[in-house]
Amino acid sequence: MFRIRFPPGTDLPEARLFSAAAESVVVSNFRVEAGEETAVVRWRTNLPDGTRLYYCQVGWRREHLRPAGGEEAVRTLDHALTLANLLPGTAYQVFVEAGANAPFTFRTRGEPLPVPTGLEVTPGIETALFRITTNVPAKVRIEA
Numbered sequence: 001m002f003r004i005r006f007p008p009g010t011d012l013p014e015a016r017l018f019s020a021a022a023e024s025v026v027v028s029n030f031r032v033e034a035g036e037e038t039a040v041v042r043w044r045t046n047l048p049d050g051t052r053l054y055y056c057q058v059g060w061r062r063e064h065l066r067p068a069g070g071e072e073a074v075r076t077l078d079h080a081l082t083l084a085n086l087l088p089g090t091a092y093q094v095f096v097e098a099g100a101n102a103p104f105t106f107r108t109r110g111e112p113l114p115v116p117t118g119l120e121v122t123p124g125i126e127t128a129l130f131r132i133t134t135n136v137p138a139k140v141r142i143e144a
Contacts, residue, residue: 025049027096036088036110041068042080043096050075051097055083058091058105065095087113114138 029044045051054065068081086092088110093103118133132140 023047025051027051030096030104032094032104032106034106034108036108037084037086039083039086039092039106039108040080041083041094042078044078046077048075048077051079053079053081053094053096055092055094057087058093060093089113112136114140 023046026046027043028046029042031042033040033042041053041055043051053068055068056062056064056066068083083092086108088108089112091105091107093105095103112135114134114136116132117135118131120131122129122131130142134140
């Protein structure tokens with residue numbers, strides 16, 4: 001930082017502060033306290049900054065990223081946000097909008113929910129056989 005002084009009698013302020021080089025924001029101490037359907041994400045920045053957090057499930061593309069928190073990013077050194085409505089036993093990736101933007105990953109607690117991955121139907125006379133595969137072992141019930 002350096003200070004520029006203006007001669008007395010000018011309309012400019014007596015002193016202004018200028019930074020020789022703008023510092024970049026560095027993210028550190030990133031940690032996650034994960035539950036089954038929520039996670040508290042905490043991180044620290046070297047400058048009071050309004051960094052934003054984005055997240056999605058691991059394996060999804062960046063266009064699926066969801067913003068966490070409100071529209072207004074609070075300028076602070078210590079940041080904390082709660083992610084809600086997460087799926088149990090699911091891996092998520094988190095991007096902090098500052099620094100290198102490398103993703104951080106975490107997994108929620110609990111067993112993952114079954115997700116259908118395949119469906120095979122064999123028709124019969126007045127019947128049909130449904131064979132459903134899921135990402136994890138699961139009991140499936142079909143009701144008519």
